[in-house]
Amino acid sequence: MSKTYKVEGMSCGGCASSVEQAIKTAAQEARVEIKLEGGLVTVTGVEDDDLVKQAVEDAGFTFAGIA
Amino acid sequence: MSKTYKVEGMSCGGCASSVEQAIKTAAQEARVEIKLEGGLVTVTGVEDDDLVKQAVEDAGFTFAGIA
Numbered sequence: 001m002s003k004t005y006k007v008e009g010m011s012c013g014g015c016a017s018s019v020e021q022a023i024k025t026a027a028q029e030a031r032v033e034i035k036l037e038g039g040l041v042t043v044t045g046v047e048d049d050d051l052v053k054q055a056v057e058d059a060g061f062t063f064a065g066i067a
Numbered sequence: 068m069s070k071t072y073k074v075e076g077m078s079c080g081g082c083a084s085s086v087e088q089a090i091k092t093a094a095q096e097a098r099v100e101i102k103l104e105g106g107l108v109t110v111t112g113v114e115d116d117d118l119v120k121q122a123v124e125d126a127g128f129t130f131a132g133i134a
Contacts, residue, residue, distance in 0.1 A: 014082040014128070021127030022089075059126050060088030061081075 002031075002044040005052060008062035010039055015061070022059035026051055040067050069098075069111040072119060075129035077106055082128070089126035093118050107134055 010016050019041060020032040031044040043052055053063040077083050086108060087099040098111040110119055120130040 009081055009084070011081040012079040014076050014078040015085060017076070018082060018085045018127035022125060025125040058089060058092040060085035 001047075002042050003046075003049070003052075004040055004042045004067040005049075005056070006064040006067040007039050007041045007056050008064050010034070010036055010061060012036070018059050019056060019061055022055040023052055026055035039064070068114075069109050070113075070116070070119075071107055071109045071134040072116075072123070073131040073134040074106050074108045074123055075131050077101070077103055077128060079103070085126050086123060086128055089122040090119055093122035106131070 007019060010019060016034040016036050020034060023030050023032050023043060027046045029045045033042040046052060056063040074086060077086060083101040083103050087101060090097050090099050090110060094113045096112045100109040101107070113119060123130040
């Protein structure tokens with residue numbers, strides 16, 4: 001199952017890979033797909049929204065909820 | 068005391084604030100100053116290079132040592 005979240009503050013590929021890496025560090029089983037335009041982050045293999053939220057925020061981006 | 072590290076992969080202000088936030092999450096007492104050009108990250112108030120390295124890598128950037 002996958003969930004798509006809205007993340008604000010990603011403005012380049014470096015930002016996107018930062019968010020991806022932060023989520024994977026928090027949940028090694030995660031698969032992460034990011035659409036920079038629209039700030040959409042799709043996470044597969046993680047059920048815990050709060051874990052994703054925390055990882056995104058700890059990496060300096062704004063978690064804006066489920067897309 | 069401050070130390071300056073070389074970090075690769077930061078290509079915009081979003082990347083820079085991500086690295087700053089990741090270090091501050093790992094060490095709340097840290098003060099962080101970043102020069103995007105040159106990839107220089109100056110950290111004040113943290114003695115542990117490994118803590119900085121880990122935070123940078125967990126945020127998806129490359130820690131390239133002490134500058």
